Amino acid sequence: xxxxxxxxxxxxxxxxxxxxxxxxxxxxxxxxxxxxxxxxxxxxxxxxxxxxxxxxxxxxxxxxxxxxxxxxxxxxxxxxxxxxxxxxxxxxxxxxxxxxxxxxxxxxxxxxxxxxxxxxxxxxxxxxxxxxxxxxxxxxxxxxxxxxxxxxxxxxxxxxxxxxxxxxxxxxxxxxxxxxxxxxxxxxxxxxxxxxxxxxxxxxxxxxxxxxxxxxxxxxxxxxxxxxxxxxxxxxxxxxxxxxxxxxxxxxxxxxxxxxxxxxxxxxxxxxxxxxxxxxxxxxxxxxxxxxxxxxxxxxxxxxxxxxxxxxxxxxxxxxxxxxxxxxxxxxxxxxxxxxxxxxxxxxxxxxxxxxxxxxxxxxxxxxxxxxxxxxxxxxxxxxxxxxxxxxxxxxxxxxxxxxxxxxxxxxxxxxxxxxxxxxxxxxxxxxxxxxxxxxxxxxxxxxxxxxxxxxxxxxxxxxxxxxxxxxxxxxxxxxxxxxxxxxxxxxxxxxxxxxxxxxxxxxxxxxxxxxxxxxxxxxxxxxxxxxxxxxxxxxxxxxxxxxxxxxxxxxxxxxxxxxxxxxxxxxxxxxxxxxxxxxxxxxxxxxxxxxxxxxxxxxxxxxxxxxxxxxxxxxxxxxxxxxxxxxxxxxxxxxxxxxxxxxxxxxxxxxxxxxxxxxxxxxxxxxxxxxxxxxxxxxxxxxxxxxxx
Numbered sequence: 001x002x003x004x005x006x007x008x009x010x011x012x013x014x015x016x017x018x019x020x021x022x023x024x025x026x027x028x029x030x031x032x033x034x035x036x037x038x039x040x041x042x043x044x045x046x047x048x049x050x051x052x053x054x055x056x057x058x059x060x061x062x063x064x065x066x067x068x069x070x071x072x073x074x075x076x077x078x079x080x081x082x083x084x085x086x087x088x089x090x091x092x093x094x095x096x097x098x099x100x101x102x103x104x105x106x107x108x109x110x111x112x113x114x115x116x117x118x119x120x121x122x123x124x125x126x127x128x129x130x131x132x133x134x135x136x137x138x139x140x141x142x143x144x145x146x147x148x149x150x151x152x153x154x155x156x157x158x159x160x161x162x163x164x165x166x167x168x169x170x171x172x173x174x175x176x177x178x179x180x181x182x183x184x185x186x187x188x189x190x191x192x193x194x195x196x197x198x199x200x201x202x203x204x205x206x207x208x209x210x211x212x213x214x215x216x217x218x219x220x221x222x223x224x225x226x227x228x229x230x231x232x233x234x235x236x237x238x239x240x241x242x243x244x245x246x247x248x249x250x251x252x253x254x255x256x257x258x259x260x261x262x263x264x265x266x267x268x269x270x271x272x273x274x275x276x277x278x279x280x281x282x283x284x285x286x287x288x289x290x291x292x293x294x295x296x297x298x299x300x301x302x303x304x305x306x307x308x309x310x311x312x313x314x315x316x317x318x319x320x321x322x323x324x325x326x327x328x329x330x331x332x333x334x335x336x337x338x339x340x341x342x343x344x345x346x347x348x349x350x351x352x353x354x355x356x357x358x359x360x361x362x363x364x365x366x367x368x369x370x371x372x373x374x375x376x377x378x379x380x381x382x383x384x385x386x387x388x389x390x391x392x393x394x395x396x397x398x399x400x401x402x403x404x405x406x407x408x409x410x411x412x413x414x415x416x417x418x419x420x421x422x423x424x425x426x427x428x429x430x431x432x433x434x435x436x437x438x439x440x441x442x443x444x445x446x447x448x449x450x451x452x453x454x455x456x457x458x459x460x461x462x463x464x465x466x467x468x469x470x471x472x473x474x475x476x477x478x479x480x481x482x483x484x485x486x487x488x489x490x491x492x493x494x495x496x497x498x499x500x501x502x503x504x505x506x507x508x509x510x511x512x513x514x515x516x517x518x519x520x521x522x523x524x525x526x527x528x529x530x531x532x533x534x535x536x537x538x539x540x541x542x543x544x545x546x547x548x549x550x551x552x553x554x555x556x557x558x559x560x561x562x563x564x565x566x567x568x569x570x571x572x573x574x575x576x577x578x579x580x581x582x583x584x585x586x587x588x589x590x591x592x593x594x595x596x597x598x599x600x601x602x603x604x605x606x607x608x609x610x611x612x613x614x615x616x617x618x619x620x621x622x623x624x625x626x627x628x629x630x631x632x633x634x635x636x637x638x639x640x641x642x643x644x645x646x647x648x649x650x651x652x653x654x655x656x657x658x659x660x661x662x663x664x665x666x667x668x669x670x671x672x673x674x675x676x677x678x679x680x681x682x683x684x685x686x687x688x689x690x691x692x693x694x
Contacts (some may be wrong), residue, residue, distance in 0.1 A: 031067055031145055031146065031149065032067065032107050034149050035148070035149060038148055045148055045165050046168075048169060049141055049169065050141070055119045055122065056451055057115050057119050058119050059141065060621050066138065069088065071135065071138060071139045074088070074135045076132040078132075079132075081132065081135075085134065085135045087134070088134075089131040098119070100116050108335070124178070126179060126183070128472070129182075133175065137654075150367050161216045164670070171306070171309075174263060174264055174309050175257075177260040178316075181257050181316055185319050187325060189319070190233050190250055192246065192323055192326070194242075195243070195246060195326060196326075196327065198239055199239060202236065203425050205235060207233050209225060209232060212228065231649075240459060246327075248615075250320070259317065262276050264306070264310065264313070268306055268319060268351060269567070271303065271306065272350070272351075272355070275299060276357070277520050277521075280357070280520065282294070283358075283656070285515065287361070287364060287511070288516045288542050288543060289543045289545055296359065296379065297459075298444075300436065303380040304379070306351055306380065308383045310348050311384065324337060352477060352486045352488060353486060353489075356475070356489070357376070359375045359376065359439060360373065360374055360375035362374040363495070365496050366499065366682055367498050367499065367501070368447050368450060368499050368502075371445070373397070373441070373443045374441075374445070374492065376439070376440050376473045377438065377440075378477075382436035383441075383661065384438075384477075391476070393428075393440040393474070395442060395471055396418040396472045397419050397422055397450070397469050398419050398469065399469050400468045402418070403472070404523050404615050405526075406491070419450065419469060420447060420450040420469075422448065423446040424442070425442070427441065442462055450469075463506070465507040466496075468584075469494070469495050470493070472489060472492075473489065473492075474489045475488050475489075475573060476488070490550075491524065494524070503600075505594070505595065507581070507650065509598070512581075513527060513578060527578075529578055530575045530576060530577035530578065531575075532576070533571065533576050537557045537561070548609050549606045549613050556620040558618040561574075563586060564593055566587050600649060601650035601653065603643075603650070604617075606675055607679075607682070607683065608651065608678075611683060617651070618640050618642050621640060622642075626640045627667040630656040630667050631665060636665070638655075640654045641654075644672035646672070649674055650672030650673065650674050651672060651674075651692070652672040652673070653687070654667055654668065656668070673686060
């Protein structure tokens with residue numbers, strides 16, 4: 001059992017604690033000794049870790065005992081572990097008391113005794129009512145210490161960024177603040193109960209006084225009347241003071257709760273507006289070829305911690321409202337309390353609606369009647385799921401205009417406003433106990449029908465492969481006893497719907513431009529009409545690398561630049577427009593830049609990937625560059641394979657030899673090989689077949 005790991009002394013043994021257990025003479029303070037040697041930013045983070053909620057003295061003088069306990073066996077979120085946590089906390093306080101007594105024999109340790117006494121009092125006040133929070137706090141401190149030590153010992157390992165540690169520390173502070181508010185609520189409840197008892201006593205005395213104050217009362221009744229009158233006066237005076245004191249205490253409590261909510265909002269804004277936004281942007285850039293977004297584990301932990309804190313705050317505000325309704329010491333509505341309630345509900349609503357996200361995006365080029373999948377997740381759901389009812393998620397496809405209206409009007413479109421029909425578009429959210437995730441995974445969706453926007457007006461003159469749609473996921477979360485109902489929604493990255501596979505290359509141009517150059521907080525799905533060449537070059541290299549595992553160097557990108565801007569000096573700030581990528585044909589060619597680039601990338605992917613990775617194909621080399629290189633003495637006996645300028649998806653080979661007639665070395669270019677040619681005979685065999693290349 002959990003209790004068996006605690007080693008708790010009975011009440012009769014409090015004064016019999018063996019100090020050797022506290023301070024074993026030959027035991028090294030493994031983790032704490034190392035932690036004390038932390039320097040720089042890691043040392044600063046360690047010092048910030050210990051504060052009034054868990055003083056540094058408690059960690060230092062009882063390091064062995066703290067590190068020896070089986071904290072992993074206790075779950076601070078499991079109410080069944082409350083009793084062993086209480087025993088463990090009591091044992092820790094006993095050890096502090098013993099340490100104080102031992103120091104009494106040393107007249108030079110007055111300051112230490114005073115510090116330890118303050119530590120004991122602080123911990124007793126803060127955690128006696130909730131020992132599970134003591135467990136949570138100690139586990140957090142020991143875990144963060146271990147992370148900091150790992151960083152110090154191995155700088156190349158996982159890096160707990162300063163920003164992340166700041167959020168962790170802020171959430172820890174919030175937990176301590178919510179504990180303080182909870183303790184104050186309990187104390188105020190006790191004071192109010194005392195006032196209620198005194199009020200009942202006043203009513204009793206007043207009733208007795210009324211009964212005695214009748215015509216013809218006896219002398220003894222007059223004496224009792226005087227006595228009761230004095231008692232009534234004292235009670236009224238006491239109750240007036242208590243009422244004023246209660247009003248002041250309530251206002252102080254409201255102010256403390258309001259201050260806690262301000263700090264909570266700052267942390268929640270950081271998590272949602274900064275960290276979650278970064279993750280969402282990295283998810284979009286990954287579609288262009290950028291690094292994969294990190295796991296959502298840390299974000300989920302933060303969101304669940306915030307959910308736990310704000311839900312506890314909501315319960316506390318409800319307790320405050322309950323106390324006020326049972327004993328109104330002021331007339332009229334309590335503005336402060338009403339604002340607290342409103343702020344709590346707004347913050348909870350923001351947390352729920354903003355953490356409903358797409359964990360797995362649907363494909364951004366969708367073909368009708370083809371199966372596809374996606375996964376939505378509520379990051380705060382691990383904590384809130386116990387308060388939720390049955391939750392169903394629906395998926396619909398909407399066009400760009402509908403998505404923009406949705407963002408502006410904050411409404412969820414009804415079925416008549418969607419732009420098509422998706423089969424298997426309903427799922428129930430499942431809670432995974434092992435991972436703590438609340439999600440709905442759609443594995444068998446299929447776009448049955450698509451309704452394209454009207455083609456009226458110049459702003460709607462877009463090609464089919466330029467039209468952007470998205471998948472809208474909606475749900476309703478009913479929490480508490482049903483008094484809280486949140487309509488939530490999230491949209492996918494833009495998707496382009498095609499009906500034939502030959503439309504896919506053009507559709508991918510639209511998708512790539514949107515993913516690479518959109519802003520995180522844009523209106524759906526606005527993108528710039530042009531970007532500077534340096535940004536375009538980076539996007540092209542990322543795409544090529546993500547597909548063929550080797551990107552484009554600066555020299556190769558210079559060749560690409562010269563294809564789009566022939567005769568122009570390369571400049572990073574040169575404007576590269578969407579029409580140049582997708583619509584305008586290359587100079588002296590019948591195809592666009594995207595058709596040429598996409599065909600080249602696809603050729604390498606299907607037939608030349610290993611040779612490209614090994615650097616055997618020069619690839620992006622102009623015809624003139626190839627000739628200059630082959631006519632130099634160092635490359636007389638070599639040949640160069642480059643991507644064809646005139647054939648989409650073609651690889652041509654250039655070589656030099658002495659012209660038997662003129663006796664001059666000349667460069668010869670073979671007709672480009674295409675994917676069709678490589679399907680018949682591989683590159684190595686084709687090179688071997690040519691005597692000129694041997």
